[in-house]
Amino acid sequence: MDSEQLRDYGHRMVDFIADYYKTIENFPVLSQVQPGYLHNLLPESAPDHPETLEHVLDDVKTKIFPGLTHWQSPSFFAYYPSNSSVAGFLGEMLSAGLGIVGFSWITSPAATELEMIVLDWLAKLLNLPEQFLSKGNGGGVIQGSASEAVLVVLIAARDKVLRSVGKKELEKLVVYSSDQTHSAFQKACQIAGIHPENCRVLKTDSSTDYALRPEFLQEAVSKDLEAGLIPFFLCANVGTTSSTAVDPLAALGKITKSNEMWLHVDAAYAGSACICPEYRQYIDGVENADSFNMNAHKWFLTNFDCSLLWVKDKDSLTQALSTNPEFLKNKASQANLVVDYKDWQVPLGRRFRSLKLWMVLRLYGAKTLKNYIRNHIKLAKDFEQLVSQDPNFEVITPRIFSLVCFRIVPTENDEKKCNNRNRQLLEAVNSSGKLFMSHTALSGKIVLRCAIGAPLTEEKHVKEAWKVIQEKASYLIHK
């Protein structure tokens, strides 16, 4: 680690990356390589002797680039966006450059304290209840992903209830979610040892735009109680992955509260929109939640990974996840004067991730961030309108944020044929290389998802995407 070599090579890498962004629209958005393509392009083993940076960067261009799916392309509309920004990038650089590991307060007090402060800032922007702030028994923490966020709160809730009913009762514990909930929740249950037959997946349909019906939850909970089981956890959604459905938090929270269940709110994607007063309504009812999660790395200009989790009762987290080996003991921790984030997460080690979120908030400011969100939602509205105006297409479930779910309409009421046609459309659109969208199924219908939110996306990219879709659809319809 020579500082002058770092300076020299670092400058060259900055130019390399800046040049990538200059030419990003030239690449097929979805990589078009075949499985195993890289195997024959690289040697069988590591080199014995040093190679030059030029050589490596040449290989990045000629061998790695073809195998990239360009998430930062303005024509990336798949899944949900994973934002990169200048501020986020600088924060990542600084974090990598400082190279500290902040598992306990003492291992870099600034890392822990900046994280607490910045998560308080964001809680205020989201207008979260006071109990989620760090000054009481609550607080925020940066997890790697929404999957880890839901896992740690599930473990906290599981252990909290098992402490009161006895740990032999694990097999009686029941969790609830809608059938629109992200697969991360199912995975968390698998890891936590919740019995699969105790995972209630409650049905939704178009009548509520795929939101969970409180009466379904009430019914399921009552039935489980009657059967002698122990309902203990609800994972509610604000902005589902398939279609941005919003579960009614207020009504659901009444049920969880009266049954002493943990309410987790997964707002991984849509949480970012809730910094705008006009979208804050979608998390009304968060007062009754025990934990709330949004991914700053999705739609908040903060480079992956940066998943924000707030809890009201940090003790329940630390009681479930603490360890205290002699080799990590130190005065500040032993005196209980500080937060040690190692006890709020699965891993021990942790990067200085709050730097990038701090830099995003400071270099852009809250007003810019709100307008950033609004602009994407406006583009999505435009796209929705384009779809509605074309009789060959229909919008499936109303757009709320910046995702539009749509498909080619069925002919002769043949849903199976319609699904095939929409799959073909997706395939044709994505193999054009001009844009990348993904799909989902809603009530058995195969639906294309246009998720707007890449930082570089402008009106022209949305219009161009629609043109490609229309062309490919027209070919499919008339062939």
Add this chain to the structure above:
Amino acid sequence: MDSEQLRDYGHRMVDFIADYYKTIENFPVLSQVQPGYLHNLLPESAPDHPETLEHVLDDVKTKIFPGLTHWQSPSFFAYYPSNSSVAGFLGEMLSAGLGIVGFSWITSPAATELEMIVLDWLAKLLNLPEQFLSKGNGGGVIQGSASEAVLVVLIAARDKVLRSVGKKELEKLVVYSSDQTHSAFQKACQIAGIHPENCRVLKTDSSTDYALRPEFLQEAVSKDLEAGLIPFFLCANVGTTSSTAVDPLAALGKITKSNEMWLHVDAAYAGSACICPEYRQYIDGVENADSFNMNAHKWFLTNFDCSLLWVKDKDSLTQALSTNPEFLKNKASQANLVVDYKDWQVPLGRRFRSLKLWMVLRLYGAKTLKNYIRNHIKLAKDFEQLVSQDPNFEVITPRIFSLVCFRIVPTENDEKKCNNRNRQLLEAVNSSGKLFMSHTALSGKIVLRCAIGAPLTEEKHVKEAWKVIQEKASYLIHK
């Protein structure tokens, strides 16, 4: 994300970081701030309007730097090192710059394929058995930390045995480890719902230099079998956190094999040394292991996080951790033509971490990396000799790699007083700001740990550290 702003700001950040390394020796190694120091230095809420990069970087210097514990300082000897290097830093930059998320092969084929290739390269450098390579049913994967590595293999092993004995038998499952095993294993057991009374922590002592005795394992397993329990997992260590103890893998592997137990090898720190032929002996017996873990982010010049995990039976991982929601389905995955690393780990999202490991291997080459390791071990030998030559001190447990465990010798056989004195010594040394060491307890003795492995550490830093320790000790002994 404007490419010219990225270029401009990126260059400034490179200079900022290069300047940090130029002056890194001027800072107290261990941060000397008080809990809560940052709260009053930063505003209560995020700014509404953008601030300048100058302003932010000034704040980093004046407000963040005092709260850093400088892991990259040449006088950082605490815990284990967390290496940063020019190549590792460039890899982090490139990964953040490209901003891709490689959870499934299709989301960036290069990310998955480069990871498979580079982990094969490293498996070959370590001379791991063929079954850990990606061409068969094995393979390597980058996890965030050793904690996540042991968690995912524990879950895989748990579910594998529960599939055969029935999932109601969870409470009969028994895990084994020595009392020197990292707390990450205890935490993994907590998360996975292994009953605490079924976690056998087998005693070690100085007679085996804190290595696990195979006969103790055999005895415990036999007893548990007799009691109708189900032994299923051993976490063995190559280079424990306290003292780099090495468990005898060959003998332990015979026992796990004959009892159909999963053998996991945690070589988080010492694994790196095993690329040198003269240290490879310490993982002899890895043939019988089911999984093997080493942290490239500790002592292998690869910036945190980069924890390498190899398994022989990838199906057992994916059977435990797979989910397959409609919104992630794609042709390549459905046809089973590709690896989707999302099913090898806890989170869904994943960064392009193989880039940095690839750049470390290529920009330095295997020979340089071997000499890098050897140099640190030589420095540790020198330090060990300095300690041995001073009658006020003793080396506790023989040095194997680059960690020296030592203490001030007891006077009048008073172990309690001796422990206090060593705690005071640690406190005095660390509050000098001139170096940072941590401690552990071995057979009840408080011991200082001098872990050499920071990339910038040279002979003079080790000598200077010893001088400070002698000075502080002399004061304590004679006061």
